[in-house]
Structure formats: C-alpha cells, structure tokens
Amino acid sequence: xxxxxxxxxxxxxxxxxxxxxxxxxxxxxxxxxxxxxxxxxxxxxxxxxxxxxxxxxxxxxxxxxxxxxxxxxxxxxxxxxxxxxxxxxxxxxxxxxxxxxxxxxxxxxxxxx
Amino acid sequence: xxxxxxxxxxxxxxxxxxxxxxxxxxxxxxxxxxxxxxxxxxxxxxxxxxxxxxxxxxxxxxxxxxxxxxxxxxxxxxxxxxxxxxxxxxxxxxxxxxxxxxxxxxxxxxxxx
Numbered sequence: 001x002x003x004x005x006x007x008x009x010x011x012x013x014x015x016x017x018x019x020x021x022x023x024x025x026x027x028x029x030x031x032x033x034x035x036x037x038x039x040x041x042x043x044x045x046x047x048x049x050x051x052x053x054x055x056x057x058x059x060x061x062x063x064x065x066x067x068x069x070x071x072x073x074x075x076x077x078x079x080x081x082x083x084x085x086x087x088x089x090x091x092x093x094x095x096x097x098x099x100x101x102x103x104x105x106x107x108x109x110x111x112x113x
Numbered sequence: 114x115x116x117x118x119x120x121x122x123x124x125x126x127x128x129x130x131x132x133x134x135x136x137x138x139x140x141x142x143x144x145x146x147x148x149x150x151x152x153x154x155x156x157x158x159x160x161x162x163x164x165x166x167x168x169x170x171x172x173x174x175x176x177x178x179x180x181x182x183x184x185x186x187x188x189x190x191x192x193x194x195x196x197x198x199x200x201x202x203x204x205x206x207x208x209x210x211x212x213x214x215x216x217x218x219x220x221x222x223x224x225x226x
Contacts, residue, residue: 104156
C-alpha cells in the first residue's frame with residue numbers, strides 16, 4: 001500500500017459529461033501529481049501541485065483542471081468528456097517539490113461511453 | 114522537453130534467468146532516473162532509482178546502470194521469479210521543463226515458471 005488514496009476506482013460516464021477524481025496524498029507529502037495512462041500514450045504527466053499551488057503543467061487539456069486544497073488532497077476535474085478521455089488516471093505524491101520519489105495511488109479507471 | 118525511449122516492449126524469460134530492460138533519454142541535464150514496477154490493477158511502484166553522480170546501484174536481485182555519456186540506463190533483474198512478472202517503466206526528470214518526470218512506454222515482463 002503506497003499510502004495514496006484515489007476515489008473512485010471506476011467511473012463510467014457519457015460523452016459531454018463532467019467528472020471529478022479525488023486524491024489523498026501520503027501523510028506529510030506536499031506535492032501531488034496527476035498522470036493519465038492509456039494504451040497508446042503510456043504515462044503522461046498532466047499537472048503538479050505543491051502545497052496548494054500549481055507547480056508544473058504537462059499535457060493537460062483545457063477541458064481538464066485540478067486543484068489542491070488546504071488539507072493537501074487534490075481533485076482533477078474533467079469536463080466535456082470525449083471517448084478519447086477514457087484512460088486510467090493516477091495520482092502520485094511526494095514530499096518535496098522537485099525530482100522526488102513518487103508514490104502512486106491505484107488509479108481511477110475512467111470509461112467514457 | 115525530455116524524450117525517454119524504452120526497449121523491449123515485451124520480454125519473456127525462464128524462471129531463474131536474467132532480464133535486462135534498456136532506456137535512453139535526450140535531455141543531458143536530466144540527473145535522476147527511477148524505475149517503476151506496475152502489477153495488474155495497481156499503480157506504479159518505485160523499485161530502484163539512480164542519480165547521475167552514480168554509475169551503478171544494486172538492491173538484492175535488482176540493479177540499475179547509468180551511462181551519462183551515451184545517455185542510457187538499464188534495469189537488470191537476476192534470478193527472475195514469477196512474481197517479477199509485471200510492466201516496468203523507466204523515467205527521467207526533465208531539468209529544463211519544470212522538473213517533470215518523463216516515463217518510457219513500458220516493458221511487459223513475463224517470467225515463465
């Protein structure tokens with residue numbers, strides 16, 4: 001068990017809808033990272049937050065947004081969903097802000113029908 | 114940004130044999146190279162990492178080597194066991210792109226009993 005908790009484990013929704021994925025980092029970790037994993041794209045970095053502030057941005061679509069709350073949990077919001085958004089979404093956490101060991105949650109499997 | 118290539122994409126070995134997975138990276142400023150193991154239905158788990166000031170690191174049956182000049186690093190698993198079967202990802206940090214991690218596309222390792 002990595003100590004990173006993601007909910008829900010599975011999410012099935014329709015195109016055009018909006019969903020929220022939730023992540024609780026390991027106790028004491030200040031950084032939260034979001035990754036998208038699909039069969040053809042591998043693990044793609046989306047965004048990182050450090051202690052409530054956006055730290056780095058990767059290949060995140062404008063339809064997607066994230067935030068980290070004062071209690072350090074994070075949410076990833078996906079809107080106007082398309083079939084191609086179907087993927088496994090991972091949250092990871094680390095203590096520091098740079099180049100630290102990442103601890104991954106078990107992921108949320110999103111299926112857009 | 115950083116580009117990480119990983120080979121092979123699939124690897125089958127007999128139990129007890131060794132397995133080698135190779136990765137190359139493009140950003141000469143990258144200085145941290147972790148390896149992750151992902152079992153079915155789980156998130157990636159850090160198994161070993163190496164920093165650029167070290168050429169080799171071992172942890173029991175697992176070792177990683179780094180050649181900074183050639184910009185490649187490898188994972189070596191000796192005396193493989195069925196429980197080593199998983200997908201393995203290499204990664205490198207992107208010094209010039211906000212310290213994101215860039216992952217390879219993964220190697221599916223099967224250890225045949």
